[in-house]
Amino acid sequence: MTPQPRTEELAGQPGGGCASLGESHLTGEQFGELMAGTTEAAGGESTSAEAHLKACKQCAEELASMKEAITLFREASNAYANEELRRRPRWILPERRSTSLSLVPAYWVAAAAMFLTALFPLQLLRRHNVAPPPAVATSNADRSAQSDEALLEDVNSEISATVPTPMQALADPGDDETAANSETSVPTSNQRKD
Amino acid sequence: MGHEGVRMFPSTSLSLGAEARSTPLDDLENVVAMYQPRVFRFLLATLRDRDAAETLTQETFLRAWSARASFREDCSLATWLIRIALNLARDHTRTGRFRFWKRVSASAVDVADVAAFVPTREGSAEAHLIAQQQVAGIWESVARLSSRQRSIFLLRFMEEMEIPEIAAVTGLPLGTVKSHLYRALAVVRAQHNTHGATPRNPTPRSAVRRDATTRNATTKETQ
Numbered sequence: 001m002t003p004q005p006r007t008e009e010l011a012g013q014p015g016g017g018c019a020s021l022g023e024s025h026l027t028g029e030q031f032g033e034l035m036a037g038t039t040e041a042a043g044g045e046s047t048s049a050e051a052h053l054k055a056c057k058q059c060a061e062e063l064a065s066m067k068e069a070i071t072l073f074r075e076a077s078n079a080y081a082n083e084e085l086r087r088r089p090r091w092i093l094p095e096r097r098s099t100s101l102s103l104v105p106a107y108w109v110a111a112a113a114m115f116l117t118a119l120f121p122l123q124l125l126r127r128h129n130v131a132p133p134p135a136v137a138t139s140n141a142d143r144s145a146q147s148d149e150a151l152l153e154d155v156n157s158e159i160s161a162t163v164p165t166p167m168q169a170l171a172d173p174g175d176d177e178t179a180a181n182s183e184t185s186v187p188t189s190n191q192r193k194d
Numbered sequence: 195m196g197h198e199g200v201r202m203f204p205s206t207s208l209s210l211g212a213e214a215r216s217t218p219l220d221d222l223e224n225v226v227a228m229y230q231p232r233v234f235r236f237l238l239a240t241l242r243d244r245d246a247a248e249t250l251t252q253e254t255f256l257r258a259w260s261a262r263a264s265f266r267e268d269c270s271l272a273t274w275l276i277r278i279a280l281n282l283a284r285d286h287t288r289t290g291r292f293r294f295w296k297r298v299s300a301s302a303v304d305v306a307d308v309a310a311f312v313p314t315r316e317g318s319a320e321a322h323l324i325a326q327q328q329v330a331g332i333w334e335s336v337a338r339l340s341s342r343q344r345s346i347f348l349l350r351f352m353e354e355m356e357i358p359e360i361a362a363v364t365g366l367p368l369g370t371v372k373s374h375l376y377r378a379l380a381v382v383r384a385q386h387n388t389h390g391a392t393p394r395n396p397t398p399r400s401a402v403r404r405d406a407t408t409r410n411a412t413t414k415e416t417q
Contacts, residue, residue, distance in 0.1 A: 032376030081235030
């Protein structure tokens with residue numbers, strides 16, 4: 001892009017540089033390209049705008065002044081933002097939650113372990129409430145029934161006896177007659193009570 | 195381009211081969227530490243509201259985290275984050291609520307606050323004062339740009355992004371990006387030459403001419 005002629009000339013101005021020599025100054029687009037660093041030159045050659053800068057003192061100074069002002073603007077803005085950020089409290093980030101695929105099986109294993117841990121006491125409690133196996137239950141019932149019958153027989157025999165076993169020695173001192181008179185002794189005792 | 199934050203994470207690129215679903219966003223704490231200042235300052239310069247900038251910065255990382263599976267690494271993480279931030283800022287500024295609160299917000303950025311952070315360099319106090327005026331002038335002229343021109347201007351001159359990267363962030367063609375950038379520069383240049391030119395420039399401000407492009411762009415933007 002070649003420097004475009006301007007409607008206003010700087011002839012006679014101090015620092016007019018090339019303008020005083022009859023040349024034109026940088027256009028706004030050229031100035032923007034130089035500021036933004038987007039000048040495109042083929043083969044490493046300097047563009048016409050860059051060549052103009054070397055010859056025109058005014059444009060070079062204006063460009064330098066703008067660059068310096070923007071540098072100051074950037075530095076001041078950054079310093080101000082950093083100071084503002086420093087004044088504000090730090091964020092409290094939540095605990096990191098990794099959703100890595102490698103940890104997904106571990107989550108399942110942990111969940112299964114917790115489930116089994118919770119299930120185990122329930123199973124134990126259930127076992128306490130469950131009836132014993134039928135074979136064992138039958139044998140226990142038979143034993144208890146036999147012992148009950150034997151106990152009842154003992155009680156029955158003792159009740160049916162005229163003289164209680166512990167008192168038989170007192171019923172009749174005689175050996176053979178004791179059994180024979182045992183039946184008469186009871187009414188005697190009854191009569192006494194009456 | 196002088197921004198170290200744009201570089202890709204080497205560990206990420208290595209781990210991607212082994213595990214397809216891992217993204218740089220998995221290490222959110224590191225990503226926030228690395229890119230939060232950059233996202234915040236871009237949003238602060240765009241919105242000019244401290245609270246809104248912080249809110250949208252958080253929202254940027256939240257959106258990025260939520261959509262991390264869609265990050266294909268066809269661009270850098272910084273570019274991707276700035277793209278999210280830009281979209282959020284665009285949506286935010288479209289609302290009438292934003293325009294209302296911008297007028298009354300106590301957290302709106304004052305130009306003097308920014309100018310106060312102009313670095314002190316060798317020179318007189320007068321030179322420092324002039325530098326502050328220049329920065330204030332650019333800050334004000336950037337405020338007058340259209341939202342698209344402002345975004346592109348800030349991406350180029352504050353974030354120091356190259357034109358193709360800006361095109362990737364904005365989703366605009368390269369030519370359109372350049373066109374917006376030149377128009378934005380014309381406005382800023384006009385303001386700079388009118389009010390903020392350094393005294394080392396021997397040309398009187400009134401004598402600094404504007405070409406047709408500059409005048410048209412200035413008129414268009416100020417309307």
